[in-house]
Every structure is written in structure tokens, then in C-alpha cells.
Amino acid sequence: DAGITQSPRHKVTETGTPVTLRCHQTENHRYMYWYRQDPGHGLRLIHYSYGVKDTDKGEVSDGYSVSRSKTEDFLLTLESATSSQTSVYFCAISETTGVGYTFGSGTRLTVV
Amino acid sequence: AQSVTQLGSHVSVSEGALVLLRCNYSSSVPPYLFWYVQYPNQGLQLLLKYTSAATLVKGINGFEAEFKKSETSFHLTKPSAHMSDAAEYFCAVSEGGGGADGLTFGKGTHLIIQP
Numbered sequence: 001d002a003g004i005t006q007s008p009r010h011k012v013t014e015t016g017t018p019v020t021l022r023c024h025q026t027e028n029h030r031y032m033y034w035y036r037q038d039p040g041h042g043l044r045l046i047h048y049s050y051g052v053k054d055t056d057k058g059e060v061s062d063g064y065s066v067s068r069s070k071t072e073d074f075l076l077t078l079e080s081a082t083s084s085q086t087s088v089y090f091c092a093i094s095e096t097t098g099v100g101y102t103f104g105s106g107t108r109l110t111v112v
Numbered sequence: 113a114q115s116v117t118q119l120g121s122h123v124s125v126s127e128g129a130l131v132l133l134r135c136n137y138s139s140s141v142p143p144y145l146f147w148y149v150q151y152p153n154q155g156l157q158l159l160l161k162y163t164s165a166a167t168l169v170k171g172i173n174g175f176e177a178e179f180k181k182s183e184t185s186f187h188l189t190k191p192s193a194h195m196s197d198a199a200e201y202f203c204a205v206s207e208g209g210g211g212a213d214g215l216t217f218g219k220g221t222h223l224i225i226q227p
Contacts, residue, residue, distance in 0.1 A: 031214075042219040043156075043202065045214050106154075106155050
């Protein structure tokens with residue numbers, strides 16, 4: 001989607017290795033979110049940010065950490081990847097909460 | 113806490129027939145409600161949203177949804193299905209008017225269009 005970019009688009013990694021996914025926006029929106037999508041579960045919120053250096057946990061935050069040092073970048077880190085973290089990860093941005101959310105194209109992560 | 117229930121993980125309709133995808137929500141505050149569509153190997157695209165204005169909301173691609181507070185429902189409809197409507201559809205809720213904690217999604221409904 002215009003204004004929001006996720007990288008990488010695909011990644012295969014080994015169990016126990018650290019992994020960082022990046023979400024970059026050019027919209028200067030305040031709110032940023034990381035979701036994971038798994039069959040039969042829909043999308044579940046991992047972490048979110050409501051400003052630079054302001055983050056909080058979502059529904060499925062165990063095993064994940066985030067950082068936001070600049071308005072435009074929101075990083076998701078898996079400190080020690082596990083097979084249960086194999087998923088598709090989506091980043092979303094919002095200017096005003098509750099009104100509109102724009103999603104990135106997703107990162108497909110496979111942990112082997 | 114808010115939650116969303118989508119009835120039917122798979123819905124199959126014939127091309128030209130009515131599409132009805134069901135969504136019920138729970139929320140402790142007046143909700144904002146959304147329908148998203150996801151085509152294979154793509155991200156989520158907003159179909160329509162309810163943000164406390166008109167209860168009948170019209171979206172893209174001929175879809176519409178009606179907010180019914182008494183039934184806590186926000187069902188998605190389209191009068192005549194097209195083959196290009198085949199996709200995964202997600203209903204989502206957020207706290208209206210504030211709260212940074214994003215959307216809560218239903219588990220999704222896979223719409224199948226029979227020729």
C-alpha cells in the first residue's frame with residue numbers, strides 16, 4: 001500500500017536465531033501496529049506504538065519486542081525465533097485511532 | 113474487552129446470487145466497525161467502515177453493511193456476487209473515539225463464488 005512498506009517480504013530463518021522485521025511509513029502517522037496472521041485465527045495484535053519510544057503490548061506479545069526511534073520506522077524483533085512464530089506479519093498505520101488503518105503488504109516468515 | 117465473531121469460516125454462493133457475510137461484535141464502548149478484504153498473497157484492503165454516522169454504510173465494489181446496535185451485528189452484503197469477489201473477508205472492531213490499541217479482528221470468512 002502507498003505510504004507503508006514492510007521488509008523483507010519473505011524470510012526463512014533457523015530456530016533460535018534473532019530476526020528483525022521493519023515497517024516504514026511516509027505518512028507521518030502517529031500510530032503503528034504489528035499483527036500476525038495465522039489460519040483460523042485471523043489477525044492478532046502483537047505490539048503497537050502511539051509515538052516515538054511509546055509502545056505497548058498486544059494480545060500475543062510473548063517472544064516479541066518492538067522499537068520505534070523515529071516516527072517513520074517500527075521494528076519488530078524476535079529475539080530467538082521458534083517454529084510457532086512462523087506466520088505472516090502485517091504492519092498497520094493510523095493517523096487517528098479508530099477511524100482508519102492502512103496495512104502493509106506483509107512479511108512471510110518461516111522458522112525451520 | 114472487545115471481540116468479533118464471524119459466522120461461517122467458509123461461505124459459498126453462486127455467481128449473481130446475494131452475498132451475506134455475518135459479523136457480531138462485543139464492545140464496552142460505542143464501537144467503530146470495519147470490513148476488510150484480502151486477496152491471495154496480498155495485504156488487507158478496506159471495504160467499508162462504520163464510525164457512528166449513518167447505520168447503513170456503503171463501501172467499494174458494491175458492498176454495504178448495516179450497523180444494528182440492538183443485535184450487535186455488522187453484516188456485509190452484496191446483491192450480486194461476481195467471480196472477482198472470491199477472497200477472505202475480515203470483520204474488525206475498535207474502540208470509537210480513542211484508545212491506541214488498534215483493531216480486534218474476527219477469524220475471517222472465505223468467500224467462494226461458484227460459476
